[in-house]
Amino acid sequence: MRRATAALRALPWLGPLGLSGCGGGVLDPAGPVGAGDAAILINATFIMLAIVVPTIILAFWVAWRYRASNTKAKYLPHWSYSGRIEAVVWSIPILTIMFLGGLIWIGSHQLDPFRPLPSKTPPLEVQVVSLDWKWLFIYPQQGVATVNELVVPAGRPVHFSITSASVFNVFFVPRLGSMIYAMPGMVSHLHLQADRPGRLWGTSAQFSGDGFSDMQFAVRSVPEAEFAAWAAGARSAGPVLDQAAYGQLMQQSERVRPLSYSAVEPHLFHAIATQAIGPAPGPTPEGPTHAGRESTPAGKR
Amino acid sequence: MFGKLDWSAIPLSQPIPLITSIVVLGSMLGVLVLVTVKGWWPYLWREWITSVDHKRIGVMYGLLGMLMLIRGFADAIMMRTHQAMAIGGGGYLPPEHYNQIFSAHGTIMILFGAMPLVLAFMNYLVPLQLGVRDVAFPTFNSVGFWLTASGALLVNVSLFIGEFARTGWLPYPPLSETTYSPGVGVDYYLWAVQISGVGTLITGVNIVTTILKMRCPGMSYLRMPIFCWTALASCLLIVAAFPILTATLAMLTLDRYLDWHYFTNTAGGNPMMFVNLVWAWGHPEVYILVLPAFGIFSEIFPTFSGKPLFGYRSMVAATLFICIVSMLVWLHHFFTMGAGAAVNTFFGISSSIIAVGTGVKIYNWIFTMYGGRVRFEVPMLWSMGFIFTFIIGGLTGVLLAIPPADFLTHNSMFLVAHFHNVIVGAVVFGVFAGLEFWFPKVFGFRLHAGWGKAAFWLAFVGFWVTFTPLYVLGLQGMTRRLQHVNVPDWAPGLYISVIGVAIIALGVIAQIAQLVVSIRDRDKLRDVTGDPWDGRSLEWATASPPPFFNFAVMPNVEGEEAYWGIKRRALETQQLDPEPHYAPIEMPINSAVGIYTAFFTSVFGFAMIWHIWWVAIASLVAAFAGFVVFAWRDVHEHEVPAEEVARIDRARRATRSALLARLQHEEAAS
Numbered sequence: 005m006r007r008a009t010a011a012l013r014a015l016p017w018l019g020p021l022g023l024s025g026c027g028g029g030v031l032d033p034a035g036p037v038g039a040g041d042a043a044i045l046i047n048a049t050f051i052m053l054a055i056v057v058p059t060i061i062l063a064f065w066v067a068w069r070y071r072a073s074n075t076k077a078k079y080l081p082h083w084s085y086s087g088r089i090e091a092v093v094w095s096i097p098i099l100t101i102m103f104l105g106g107l108i109w110i111g112s113h114q115l116d117p118f119r120p121l122p123s124k125t126p127p128l129e130v131q132v133v134s135l136d137w138k139w140l141f142i143y144p145q146q147g148v149a150t151v152n153e154l155v156v157p158a159g160r161p162v163h164f165s166i167t168s169a170s171v172f173n174v175f176f177v178p179r180l181g182s183m184i185y186a187m188p189g190m191v192s193h194l195h196l197q198a199d200r201p202g203r204l205w206g207t208s209a210q211f212s213g214d215g216f217s218d219m220q221f222a223v224r225s226v227p228e229a230e231f232a233a234w235a236a237g238a239r240s241a242g243p244v245l246d247q248a249a250y251g252q253l254m255q256q257s258e259r260v261r262p263l264s265y266s267a268v269e270p271h272l273f274h275a276i277a278t279q280a281i282g283p284a285p286g287p288t289p290e291g292p293t294h295a296g297r298e299s300t301p302a303g304k305r
Numbered sequence: 306m307f308g309k310l311d312w313s314a315i316p317l318s319q320p321i322p323l324i325t326s327i328v329v330l331g332s333m334l335g336v337l338v339l340v341t342v343k344g345w346w347p348y349l350w351r352e353w354i355t356s357v358d359h360k361r362i363g364v365m366y367g368l369l370g371m372l373m374l375i376r377g378f379a380d381a382i383m384m385r386t387h388q389a390m391a392i393g394g395g396g397y398l399p400p401e402h403y404n405q406i407f408s409a410h411g412t413i414m415i416l417f418g419a420m421p422l423v424l425a426f427m428n429y430l431v432p433l434q435l436g437v438r439d440v441a442f443p444t445f446n447s448v449g450f451w452l453t454a455s456g457a458l459l460v461n462v463s464l465f466i467g468e469f470a471r472t473g474w475l476p477y478p479p480l481s482e483t484t485y486s487p488g489v490g491v492d493y494y495l496w497a498v499q500i501s502g503v504g505t506l507i508t509g510v511n512i513v514t515t516i517l518k519m520r521c522p523g524m525s526y527l528r529m530p531i532f533c534w535t536a537l538a539s540c541l542l543i544v545a546a547f548p549i550l551t552a553t554l555a556m557l558t559l560d561r562y563l564d565w566h567y568f569t570n571t572a573g574g575n576p577m578m579f580v581n582l583v584w585a586w587g588h589p590e591v592y593i594l595v596l597p598a599f600g601i602f603s604e605i606f607p608t609f610s611g612k613p614l615f616g617y618r619s620m621v622a623a624t625l626f627i628c629i630v631s632m633l634v635w636l637h638h639f640f641t642m643g644a645g646a647a648v649n650t651f652f653g654i655s656s657s658i659i660a661v662g663t664g665v666k667i668y669n670w671i672f673t674m675y676g677g678r679v680r681f682e683v684p685m686l687w688s689m690g691f692i693f694t695f696i697i698g699g700l701t702g703v704l705l706a707i708p709p710a711d712f713l714t715h716n717s718m719f720l721v722a723h724f725h726n727v728i729v730g731a732v733v734f735g736v737f738a739g740l741e742f743w744f745p746k747v748f749g750f751r752l753h754a755g756w757g758k759a760a761f762w763l764a765f766v767g768f769w770v771t772f773t774p775l776y777v778l779g780l781q782g783m784t785r786r787l788q789h790v791n792v793p794d795w796a797p798g799l800y801i802s803v804i805g806v807a808i809i810a811l812g813v814i815a816q817i818a819q820l821v822v823s824i825r826d827r828d829k830l831r832d833v834t835g836d837p838w839d840g841r842s843l844e845w846a847t848a849s850p851p852p853f854f855n856f857a858v859m860p861n862v863e864g865e866e867a868y869w870g871i872k873r874r875a876l877e878t879q880q881l882d883p884e885p886h887y888a889p890i891e892m893p894i895n896s897a898v899g900i901y902t903a904f905f906t907s908v909f910g911f912a913m914i915w916h917i918w919w920v921a922i923a924s925l926v927a928a929f930a931g932f933v934v935f936a937w938r939d940v941h942e943h944e945v946p947a948e949e950v951a952r953i954d955r956a957r958r959a960t961r962s963a964l965l966a967r968l969q970h971e972e973a974a975s
Binding site: 029030031038040041042044045048049052053056059060062063064066067070071072077078079080081082083084085086089090092093094096097098100101104105107108109111112113114115116117118119136170171172174176178179181182183184185187188189190192193207208209210211212213214215216217218220279282283285286287 | 400401404471472473477479480484485486487570571575576577610611612613614615616617619639641642643645646647649650653654657658660661664665667668669670671672673674675676677678679680681689692693696697699700703704706707708709710712713714715716717780781782783784785786787788789790791
């Protein structure tokens with residue numbers, strides 16, 4: 005794996021990533037999961053605004069009405085209890101939270117990331133490995149793999165099995181919805197779907213070290229036929245991801261250009277997730293290091 | 306000989322930490338020289354450093370908290386300006402430095418800024434409000450403070466010797482294990498937080514004991530000022546939660562120092578367990594900070610509305626409700642780890658239920674103003690700013706408590722905006738409200754109102770200009786802790802946020818100006834009455850500043866709002882209560898064990914960080930010896946003669962008579 009050292013050299017691929025033209029984030033969903041999450045976010049906001057706005061107005065109205073200089077307002081120096089008001093002030097938040105509790109219950113179950121999406125076509129399987137500091141996507145059904153580029157067929161659910169080779173990360177494609185942690189020695193599951201062809205982007209949403217800021221990846225949602233063609237093309241060219249190549253890949257590096265592997269060693273993901281292949285190494289000292297200030301490649305920019 | 310320590314630990318090649326270090330060291334040296342030249346050492350040693358007076362310790366806690374607040378704000382300025390300059394790369398901080406800054410910002414603001422400030426109020430006010438002379442364990446209190454100061458010292462030493470953690474303010478493994486963080490940064494974090502955590506635990510135990518065992522005659526639980534209730538709830542949480550932090554960090558320490566495997570990637574370690582444990586402390590910690598702030602507002606609203614707190618008992622119930630439920634919500638910090646729908650539902654609902662307690666409190670504050678005579682003095686401005694800010698922060702908090710909404714906003718700038726919204730809006734605003742409110746009690750003169758109002762408005766407007774864009778950025782998909790930003794669309798939000806920080810900086814300057822102007826004009830702003838705001842609880846019954854024994858005779862409490870009752874009685878009978886029989890008072894003697902222990906604990910922490918084992922062992926033995934010597938101490942108290950007590954209290958009674966005459970005059974006029 006080559007390490008791009010100059011920031012400028014890496015910039016041109018950021019344009020095609022679609023990062024520059026991200027029209028809207030999580031409130032501009034491009035799939036059913038994102039749409040479901042965003043609907044709950046918006047609904048809950050409006051439910052609460054219905055309580056919050058009158059409360060804020062009440063607070064400022066009372067404060068203004070009973071200002072010391074307003075001698076017309078009645079002064080009640082001993083008034084400090086009213087059973088009726090107490091009943092109301094406990095009831096308003098309790099009722100709101102009961103209502104939101106229902107929303108939480110239903111939303112948590114319906115939008116559970118582990119829950120498969122309803123669909124006539126079986127989901128595409130993608131195995132995701134977060135590495136320092138790039139993403140590896142393995143397509144077991146197609147027998148190919150990519151780095152920092154995710155290609156998915158539009159309109160078909162994708163089942164992501166997610167693990168980490170080193171530290172915690174979070175797999176997140178903002179416009180597709182739900183994010184989930186990538187954790188070493190564990191496999192998380194996430195079901196997403198892109199409704200239409202288009203260019204999206206994904207990122208890590210959990211700080212993972214010095215190269216974290218560039219842990220972004222391009223997401224291409226393409227028609228089913230184009231996806232098949234892409235997979236066939238990927239199979240026909242490019243290096244093979246065997247243990248040796250993976251050993252190279254898991255070294256710390258950043259700003260890695262998207263690339264694809266024409267073949268993947270069988271059960272590689274399983275071996276990573278069960279740590280049959282040991283976790284990725286951390287920073288390797290480059291030249292003389294300081295006692296306290298161990299530098300990583302990214303730190304030396 | 307010196308473990309991992311050598312000259313390369315000094316950041317000679319990095320101008321920002323180097324220049325900062327030189328400036329900090331220079332000003333510290335300047336202060337030391339000034340103190341020496343002026344001959345202030347004996348005074349400082351006698352009256353402050355070795356003092357076990359809860360009021361002195363409270364003031365020192367406050368000073369430490371304010372200094373650390375400024376340090377943390379300096380980090381914030383760097384983060385916001387750097388990120389705004391780092392769109393598409395660039396900026397002025399390399400990742401290894403930027404990552405230290407956001408880690409230090411969080412650690413310092415929560416543990417060394419907000420915590421000491423909250424403990425300052427509890428230390429200063431609880432004994433005064435309960436009508437007693439000191440906390441339960443005065444010397445222990447001093448040890449607790451100095452250990453917190455020791456932790457703060459270690460964090461700041463990391464600036465110019467070595468590095469601080471680059472892992473975020475909660476060092477999640479495996480990133481914080483030696484494989485991925487081989488430097489000393491995480492070790493600085495561990496020892497600094499561990500040492501100050503012990504200090505906090507000591508103070509928590511102390512205040513719980515004080516409240517449970519040391520109230521003045523007639524001060525039943527349901528007559529305690531609401532601030533004491535919130536202090537009790539907060540300290541119960543300290544006692545319950547800080548041992549979890551200590552144990553969790555001890556496990557990480559064992560991983561790092563002895564290659565154990567609690568949280569490692571390999572050999573059966575489970576990093577998720579760290580996340581669970583650390584948030585089992587981390588979430589109650591939020592309420593440890595915010596409950597006393599609620600207590601401060603609950604004192605300010607009645608005082609400036611001229612009527613009692615509305616629904617006192619329901620406030621107590623809401624406080625204890627929050628106290629208990631806050632222990633049951635930690636998982637909402639990682640809904641996205643895939644715990645499953647049932648678990649997420651439980652923690653989602655338990656988290657939003659807390660909003661019931663806070664909602665009740667907000668309505669009770671509003672109804673406290675209802676039918677009042679609301680005076681918009683500076684503390685009241687902060688309180689109204691709090692109501693507005695905190696309600697919005699509560700709204701976004703409940704949003705984050707809804708798992709599907711959190712699946713979009715977890716770890717995003719939306720989250721960053723949310724927790725600043727509640728912590729700044731409640732804790733920081735509460736601290737400044739309380740500072741303005743109790744400053745005349747502590748120092749005997751008011752703070753300048755004009756500068757105070759300027760500081761409030763700048764902070765309030767600056768806050769919203771800084772954090773509103775961050776909410777928007779979060780919804781645009783921007784995650785936090787990015788050293789540079791690859792999405793040009795985010796630039797406008799980041800630029801606006803920098804403008805907000807600049808406005809807050811003006812607020813900080815106004816706050817400092819207020820202090821300077823007030824000290825200059827202290828004779829004009831002098832509070833001779835001891836009761837400048839027409840207060841209602843017992844701290845206003847004594848002089849400003851209070852005598853070291855607080856009360857010449859124990860007050861006798863006959864209802865809620867103890868001092869208000871005393872004041873009304875005096876107004877009705879048109880005279881003060883008859884002069885009591887003054888008896889000699891026993892007060893605890895000074896002790897150097899706090900500073901002594903903290904000194905050697907700091908050395909111990911530093912030696913552990915740099916693996917200088919012989920120094921570590923020697924300093925640990927020395928610190929322990931301090932306790933042993935203290936335990937064999939024969940004399941614990943000194944006696945204040947009755948004549949001395951009488952002399953001080955007669956002076957107070959004279960000012961009270963003047964106050965009584967003035968109040969009678971005012972009542973007659975209205």
